[in-house]
Amino acid sequence: MVDLLFYVAALVAVLTAVGVVLARNPVISVVSLLTCFGSLAVIYLLAGFQFLAAIQILVYGGAIMVLFLFVVMLLNLGGLSPEDEDGDDPLFHDRRRSAGGLAVAVALGSASLIGILRGARHLAEPANGYALPDEGFDALPALAEAMFTRYSLPFEAASVLLLATTVGVMVLAKRQRAVTPAGEKRP
Amino acid sequence: MVIVKRKTLTLAERLYLPEILRGMSITFGKMFKPKITRQYPEEPLPTNEVTRGQPRLRALVDGNLACVSCGLCEAACPAYAITIDGQETDRFIEREPEKFEIDMLRCILCGFCEEACPKEAIFMSTELELAGFTRASFKYGIDKLKRSTEELAPRMEYIKRINQRW
Amino acid sequence: MNPFLIILIKTSVIYGGLIGAAALMTLAERKFSAWMQLRHGPNRVGPWGLLQPLADGIKFIFKEELCPDGANPWIFRLAPILSAVPAMLTVAVIPFAGNVTLFGVDFGNLSITDLDIGVLFLVAIGGLSVYGVILGGWASNSKYSLLGGLRASAQMISYELSLILIILCVVAMTGSLDLRAITEAQNTGNPLSWNVFSQPLAFLIFVIATFAETNRHPFDFAECEPELVAGFHTEYSSMKFALFFLGEYCAMIVMACLTATLFLGGYSVPFWEDAPWFIQLGTFFAKAGFFAFLFIWVRWTLPRFRFDQLMHLGWKVFLPLALANLLVTGAVISLA
Ligand code: SF4
Ligand code: SF4
Numbered sequence: 001m002v003d004l005l006f007y008v009a010a011l012v013a014v015l016t017a018v019g020v021v022l023a024r025n026p027v028i029s030v031v032s033l034l035t036c037f038g039s040l041a042v043i044y045l046l047a048g049f050q051f052l053a054a055i056q057i058l059v060y061g062g063a064i065m066v067l068f069l070f071v072v073m074l075l076n077l078g079g080l081s082p083e084d085e086d087g088d089d090p091l092f093h094d095r096r097r098s099a100g101g102l103a104v105a106v107a108l109g110s111a112s113l114i115g116i117l118r119g120a121r122h123l124a125e126p127a128n129g130y131a132l133p134d135e136g137f138d139a140l141p142a143l144a145e146a147m148f149t150r151y152s153l154p155f156e157a158a159s160v161l162l163l164a165t166t167v168g169v170m171v172l173a174k175r176q177r178a179v180t181p182a183g184e185k186r187p
Numbered sequence: 188m189v190i191v192k193r194k195t196l197t198l199a200e201r202l203y204l205p206e207i208l209r210g211m212s213i214t215f216g217k218m219f220k221p222k223i224t225r226q227y228p229e230e231p232l233p234t235n236e237v238t239r240g241q242p243r244l245r246a247l248v249d250g251n252l253a254c255v256s257c258g259l260c261e262a263a264c265p266a267y268a269i270t271i272d273g274q275e276t277d278r279f280i281e282r283e284p285e286k287f288e289i290d291m292l293r294c295i296l297c298g299f300c301e302e303a304c305p306k307e308a309i310f311m312s313t314e315l316e317l318a319g320f321t322r323a324s325f326k327y328g329i330d331k332l333k334r335s336t337e338e339l340a341p342r343m344e345y346i347k348r349i350n351q352r353w
Numbered sequence: 354m355n356p357f358l359i360i361l362i363k364t365s366v367i368y369g370g371l372i373g374a375a376a377l378m379t380l381a382e383r384k385f386s387a388w389m390q391l392r393h394g395p396n397r398v399g400p401w402g403l404l405q406p407l408a409d410g411i412k413f414i415f416k417e418e419l420c421p422d423g424a425n426p427w428i429f430r431l432a433p434i435l436s437a438v439p440a441m442l443t444v445a446v447i448p449f450a451g452n453v454t455l456f457g458v459d460f461g462n463l464s465i466t467d468l469d470i471g472v473l474f475l476v477a478i479g480g481l482s483v484y485g486v487i488l489g490g491w492a493s494n495s496k497y498s499l500l501g502g503l504r505a506s507a508q509m510i511s512y513e514l515s516l517i518l519i520i521l522c523v524v525a526m527t528g529s530l531d532l533r534a535i536t537e538a539q540n541t542g543n544p545l546s547w548n549v550f551s552q553p554l555a556f557l558i559f560v561i562a563t564f565a566e567t568n569r570h571p572f573d574f575a576e577c578e579p580e581l582v583a584g585f586h587t588e589y590s591s592m593k594f595a596l597f598f599l600g601e602y603c604a605m606i607v608m609a610c611l612t613a614t615l616f617l618g619g620y621s622v623p624f625w626e627d628a629p630w631f632i633q634l635g636t637f638f639a640k641a642g643f644f645a646f647l648f649i650w651v652r653w654t655l656p657r658f659r660f661d662q663l664m665h666l667g668w669k670v671f672l673p674l675a676l677a678n679l680l681v682t683g684a685v686i687s688l689a
Contacts (some may be wrong), residue, residue: 027491031428033483054473062480063510069487070506073499206555207655214654218388226393 008045013039026072034065051143101171108164115157188336204214234313239298242289243312243334245343253308256284260309262301268293269300280306289332291317301346302310310339310346359458363569364465371444375602376406378645383648386653409595421494424588428492433589436485440604443479446471448533448612450620450633451559462533463630467676471521475611476513479566482604483509485567485597490585496668500503501584504660511667512565512572515617519559522671522682523545523548532614540621547618555678556616558671560647563665568602570652595665609644 012035019032037060044053147155193245197266200206203233234240246254256273299310312334319325380395380402395402420426436528442567450463468474483506490502524530526548528539539547548557565572576584586597613619617640620633628636 012640025425027425027428027488031431031488050468050470051473054470054477058473058477058480060512062477062483064481066480066487066506066510068482069491070503070510073487073503211650211654214389214650217391218385220391222388222391222393224392226396 001047006043009039009042009046012036013043027069030065030069030072033068034061037061037065101167105164105168107158112157112161112164115154115160205330232315233246234315236313236345238313238315239296239311240314241291241296241312241317242294242298242300242309242332243314243339244287244329244332245308245310245339246333246335249284249338250331252277252283253286253289253306254284254304255280255306255308256282259303259305261298263303265297265299266295268295277341284329287329287332289327291327292322307343307346310334310342312339312342359460360465363460364501365479367444367465370442370601371441371603371606374606376410376604378606378649379598380405381646382649382652385649389650389653397540397660409591413592413595415454417445418593419590423494423590425492425494429588430490432485432489432492433487433593433600435488437600437603438481439478439481439485440600440607443602443607444610446474446532447607447614447620448536449610449632449637451627453630454542462513463634464533464592467531467533470530472524472530472535475532475607476517476520477602479607480509480513482600487586488637489589489597493588495588497581497583497587498585501574501576501587502583505568505585508565508568508572508574508663508667511664512562512671515558515667515671515675516562518672518679519555519562522552522555522679525679525682525686526551530674532611532619534541535617536614536621538624539618542621542624542626544618544623547616547621549616552616552678552682555673555682558675559616560644562613562671563612564648564651565663567604567648568683569605569648571658572657572663573652573657574663574676600657604639605648606645609641609648610637613640 015038016032016036020029020036023029023032037056041053041056041061044050044056247253256271258271258273261269261271268290270286270288270290271284272286273282275281276283296311298311310317317325354402365546377599384394384402385404398408399406418431445465446468448462448464448467453460453463486505487510490498490500490505493499523535527535529535529538544550564570568574568576576586582586586594589597608676619640620637622636623630625632
């Protein structure tokens with residue numbers, strides 16, 4: 001029963017994840033991503049992590065995806081217009097600034113990657129009494145303690161990575177038309 | 188230029204909550220006040236002789252219609268609701284309607300027929316309710332329109348009274 | 354008795370009760386609004402109009418299903434379900450009463466499940482119902498619906514924040530996410546141990562935030578008749594519309610239950626610590642019923658806010674207050 005549920009949830013997760021990328025309509029993408037998160041939560045539940053499942057739905061399902069949907073609907077992305085594709089790539093519009101941004105992004109990204117990898121090595125070894133709990137909520141204090149003491153560096157590094165990604169997305173997705181190369185708003 | 192002086196609100200008013208509570212206490216109190224809605228089918232609207240309901244034909248004491256089938260009401264009706272076919276009769280009035288039909292879906296209850304009638308044969312009754320399942324059922328013939336003189340008497344008196352003013 | 358059977362019985366009783374209560378609430382809404390406006394309200398179907406919800410339901414079923422031109426049919430159909438199901442799921446963790454023994458059978462505690470992350474579950478699943486509103490608004494391919502959906506999402510995100518912060522205060526006081534544990538902590542026989550007395554500000558913010566969270570007056574910008582026709586469900590008809598309605602009323606009932614549980618001690622009877630379960634249940638109904646009535650009462654009293662006022666209130670008043678409240682709570686707890 002549990003196995004079957006796992007396979008169903010996993011299948012749904014994979015299919016919807018593919019759907020996120022393939023869907024032409026951004027709203028459909030968001031809905032698939034939501035379904036994907038939902039099935040991930042199911043997998044967490046099956047593994048006994050009630051807390052993680054609830055947090056997954058609360059944070060990703062309840063807050064972040066609503067924000068996504070909000071933004072998608074507000075921007076009304078109907079797809080790229082032809083002028084966005086004629087080689088006027090916003091990323092490389094202002095070479096000096098993009099280079100700086102790229103450098104910062106690479107630095108941040110690699111720093112956080114190193115941090116996460118280091119943390120992952122720690123996670124892999126079950127020593128030191130911080131073995132991850134397998135008993136859902138009751139072991140939550142242990143989880144919290146591990147997260148905020150021993151693994152606080154990778155934890156923070158992951159959030160920095162997310163920040164870097166957000167900035168990158170902003171740069172990539174920003175409509176360049178409203179801004180001249182000098183950075184001044186057109187009247 | 189009009190300068191609107193805004194009322195400076197007290198702290199309690201700016202906190203909003205006391206005023207909300209005041210409003211809510213008002214609505215709560217209203218819940219127990221007597222209701223003012225009329226429960227229509229059980230409590231019908233009050234009617235009197237001024238009520239201009241659906242037109243009805245007056246029958247004489249002997250049961251025959253007072254109508255002489257002159258067609259004046261038919262001509263006066265702005266909604267073309269009345270259809271009359273006349274016929275001769277041995278009675279003193281010599282003519283009577285063979286068919287007198289008012290299409291109640293067309294009638295706008297204007298009362299022109301009542302004013303036009305020279306024989307005091309058609310009056311606006313106090314009957315207001317109109318319901319049916321088919322269109323045909325709204326074509327009222329003599330059988331449905333006939334009312335006794337007593338029933339229409341108050342309206343008759345009223346019309347006579349107001350006509351005396353002219 | 355078979356434990357599976359017991360769970361089945363409890364689940365069906367509680368869900369039957371929820372749907373019945375939602376139906377009753379639509380009637381209560383119309384009745385109370387009528388009384389406040391010196392009218393009689395529905396009184397034709399059944400005694401005192403008690404069968405009115407049934408008549409409404411039958412009417413909804415027989416109405417024509419419409420799907421507007423250019424709408425996304427799948428999301429259009431999905432939205433009402435997404436709105437109703439999460440709202441109904443959340444009732445699973447509400448503790449209605451203590452241990453129930455009926456006809457010699459021990460049914461255990463009267464709630465579908467006492468999840469040890471009950472509050473979290475409730476907030477997480479309850480937060481999903483906003484999708485019904487947004488997606489319904491988007492999929493309808495209508496400007497009114499879209500605006501209604503956008504407003505609803507902005508509003509629900511803003512107020513969910515204060516709501517969760519307030520819940521955190523209560524959770525911090527009890528030290529548990531389990532709603533039954535929260536109730537039991539207040540069930541001391543002394544009403545003064547109810548959280549409403551130790552957290553009056555939190556109580557106030559919570560109650561107001563629930564109004565925004567369930568899209569009720571004076572914050573019903575998702576519908577907002579004078580500006581948006583009917584907001585996100587403008588294009589919906591028939592049973593799909595009924596599902597939106599059901600979701601809204603179920604969410605209201607759950608929120609009323611949650612308020613009673615978090616702040617008024619849930620099923621705890623004043624001055625009677627271990628009352629029998631039916632008295633506890635009655636107490637719970639009285640408390641939750643009051644908040645359900647409050648939803649109706651406020652709706653028919655207050656005018657609607659303006660949208661910017663709503664955002665101002667949410668972000669600049671409630672959020673700092675809730676944060677400060679949490680801070681003070683944390684400080685007091687750690688000092689004590
Ligand atoms: S009341 Fe007016 S509309 Fe009706 S039958 Fe008489 S004249 Fe015609
Ligand atoms: S005006 Fe009077 S008398 Fe003439 S047809 Fe009409 S009802 Fe009959």
